[in-house]
Amino acid sequence: MAGRVAGPEIERLIQLLARLPGLGPRSARRATLHLIKKKEQLLAPLAEAMRAALDAVRVCTTCGNVDTTDPCAICADPGRDPSVIVVVEDVSDLWALERAHAISARYHVLGGTLSPLDGIGPGDLNIAALVERAADPAVREIVLAVNATVEGQTTAHYITDQLEGIEVRVSRLAHGVPVGGELDYLDDGTLAAAMRSRTPF
């Protein structure tokens, strides 16, 4: 802010909040003012919650999920099907599948996709541990739930190659018309895939 109208503690809060995804400088200022106005109801609890999260958050050494326990609640849950591992790029994808109640299985978080241009090779992703887990005879299926992007598909192909020789079924998410989607607004590739994979009505 020009001319430093607010004190340094306020300016610093604005600067740090502006680094959150979805918040720019303008909305960071608005958020900061909101926090200042609700000091006791919001600023104090949020400061405390961040402190607590800082101490509690762990990365699951089995699957790469973030949680407050290691192994994470999903890996430790005996009610989940141990024969299926769903491979996702990021924890946000894991959360999305869980919100959708898509499957009651275990996950494996890659931590990104292969991207030679960005210098991200197989060694930078959580792939070796996946191959190790897949070798467990209890595991029967690996679902490659990566994004339908070039990088996601490249990564899926690489993983499939790595799983060669292991007795495990490899599957991927179906392509098709999104629920509620209008054909007129869909791209040609999705429409063609939905037609190829048409199912009995």
Place this chain on the structure above:
Amino acid sequence: MAGRVAGPEIERLIQLLARLPGLGPRSARRATLHLIKKKEQLLAPLAEAMRAALDAVRVCTTCGNVDTTDPCAICADPGRDPSVIVVVEDVSDLWALERAHAISARYHVLGGTLSPLDGIGPGDLNIAALVERAADPAVREIVLAVNATVEGQTTAHYITDQLEGIEVRVSRLAHGVPVGGELDYLDDGTLAAAMRSRTPF
């Protein structure tokens, strides 16, 4: 999140972040994941900055601005014109005028607008203190920089009535075409006001 996938400390952070203006449940989850991934670079400094702001923030007893000192840096600045008080609804408006370098004067933050429907009367706003400040002979002009909304204008009229009998000029912001604005997209009221207030070229 359905089924509590993440630990309670993570869930709590999502819930609190979702209460910030501009962040919904979805973006609060994304922000939380971002914070967790950047624990040392962002989560820790942000927790610390919130703690510091919590201790440092004061409301200026003179003008109602928020800052880390009381009187605030603007009220304490000897370089500002002491004869002009700019009346704004909210601290965010004060910040906006300061960013624009609109004027080098002092401010008075009302803390809202008159709104009988919401039960907000003159006693709920910082108006009595404004009248007191206006009575200081050093003050020559009160600029009513309230929003051009019905509530803002009602509040401006009420304040003008209260200032009756005090030797002070009362002005308001000009209406007109926004800089860079296209006539075709402007409402009729703004266009008519801009025409009425046309200036020599």
